[in-house]
Amino acid sequence: MPTSSTTKLPQSTNSSVQSPSHNTGANSTIPAISILPTQTNANLPSHPMQTRLKSGITKPKQILSLIATTPPTSTPNTYAQAVKHSHWRQAMSDEFHALQKQSTWTLVPPPANTPILGCKWTFKTKLLPNGTVDKFKARLVAQGYDQQYGINYQETFSPVAKMTTIRILLTLAINRNWQIIQLDISNAFLHGDLTENIYMRQPPGFINAASPSYVCKLHKSLYGLKQAPRQWFEKLTSFLQTQGFRFTRSDPSLLSYRLNHTQIFFLIYVDDILITGNNSAAITALLAKLHSQFSLKQSNQLSLFLGIKISQQPNGLFLSQQHYAERLLKDAGLAECKPAVTPLSPKSKHNVSTSQPFHDPTLYRRLAGSLQYLSITRPDIAFATNQVCQHMHQPTTQDFQDLKRLLRYVKGTISFGLPLQTGDLILRTYTDADWASDSSDRKSISGFCSFLGPNLISWSVKKQVTVAKSSTEAEYRALSAATSDVIWLRRLVEELDIPQHSPTTIHCDSTSAIALARNPVFHARTKHIEIDYQFIRQHIKNGAISLTHIPSEDQIADILTKSFSAVRFHNLRRKLTIRTQND
DSSP: OOOOOBOOOOOOSSOOOOOOTTOOOTTOOOBOOOOOOOOOGGGSOOOOOOOTTTTTOOOOOOOOOOSOOOOTTOOOSSHHHHTTSHHHHHHHHHHHHHHHHTTOEEEEOOOTTOOEEOEEEEEEEEEOTTSSEEEEEEEEEEOGGGOOBTTTBOOOOOOOOOHHHHHHHHHHHHHTTOOEEEEEETTGGGGSBOOSOOEEOOOTTOOOSSOTTOEEEESBOOTTOTTHHHHHHHHHHHHHHHTTOEEOSSOTTEEEEEETTEEEEEEEETTEEEEEESOHHHHHHHHHHHHHHSOEEEESSOOEETTEEEEEETTEEEEEOHHHHHHHHHHHTOTTOOOOSSSSOTTOOOOGGGSOBOSOHHHHHHHHHHHHHHTTSOGGGHHHHHHHHTTTTSOBHHHHHHHHHHHHHHHHTTTEEEEEEOSOOOEEEEEEEETTOOTTTOOOEEEEEEEETTEEEEEEEEEOSSOOSSHHHHHHHHHHHHHHHHHHHHHHHHHTTOOOOSOEEEEESOHHHHHHHHSOOOOTTTGGGHHHHHHHHHHHHTTSEEEEEOOGGGOGGGGGTSOOOHHHHHHHHHHTTOEETTO
């Protein structure tokens, strides 16, 4: 039988070709095919295999802990959480013994038909200016929301110092090279005397074993009581009046002492106090008397006041809230966000009909409220903050995008703040309005800012309460608001012995508003603003203010009434003096 031409495959140690599965015999053959010459291992280049294991590279061993621990710097929300940690137990014990030392209450049987208030512990981790832990503070708070008017409380109002007053007082001190002393009254509210009969349950964790059913009859005011701030303020100011201090007319939280050539100013913000003056010996004597009456912490160098970091500079002070801004960004989940160059997009428009409601209004309100406090040293975000705060009642997704844009701007300018420098002490003011800027109600925005020498001390951004029929009317209402602030500022600086020997200049970019203020011309379109007209005219006539036209490109108050592109915004921010500490 004729045999077909067959080709035996070459045998090799590193490769072989097998026949199809149905032809598996030892002598199986396949049809002749053209086979390229093969190379042996000896002819191939050498490529040794390298693995991570051979190179000693291994993944780190992960050891997981299933036990949830609380960092020592975290702040507990309840007594049950706090009692697990020794430093919080010690803080509560210190507070309780301080209350006993002050004779804050006595234990009595619960009276019949008398409301008995509850109480709870609150906790706070106090930080130093560099962000490290200063101390752990526990405070016993009465649940004053159960108080009834006319039964266990009457009046509740208590003044606090205006931020403008604080800036002016600091400006005065650095210009006259006066020492600024900061006081923090320990357990301030506990010093206030109560006139009403108030009963409270014993504090958690400190119930008297011999009389567990007894209640606390309060003799001193306690944190949480509606009248506590008022009683403390009356206690402190009554003592100061016995030492010769008198209230200023402009700010009831600022008291002054004058005797011969001695001047001392005493500023109160609840339990935080600033003292400055021209007589160090008199201040030292006052401090000794304060120490005898109250438990207080004294600092002879101002560093942190009301959460504002105050840094010393060769020619003044620098006010910053960088640590507060960092915590705000962390709370918003934007600690690592991409910075924005302006706080608000010029194209941003609020349109309720085309935007969905934001899913977490509480978060929106919390962040917007925090931005309001941040604007104490950041007037460059005042207008944008005003815009986002107008929608807190029903925020939309677009509103939240605007708020995030503002937070991204804060991220990029987190080290910015407000400088206070030495210089002349002459008041000057800039005022502006954006007519019918709100498309939802066509109300205008008023804005003004005031300087004392080189220092920005006061500013305001507000929506006008009524619709203006013309840009002249809008500008005139803004001018009236600025005039009111100037009159108050002039009275305050005069009480601080900073006399203004000439009228305060108000810069306005509206020639029609200036003409209306200077000329007694009325017609049908201006009669409805006659009160504002007469108010401004009166202060022009008595020499308190003078109006000066300023070109729109030089109007600093523009930054308080509208959003701008980056170049224009940065130019106005520079004129507003907002910068970093090293600029």
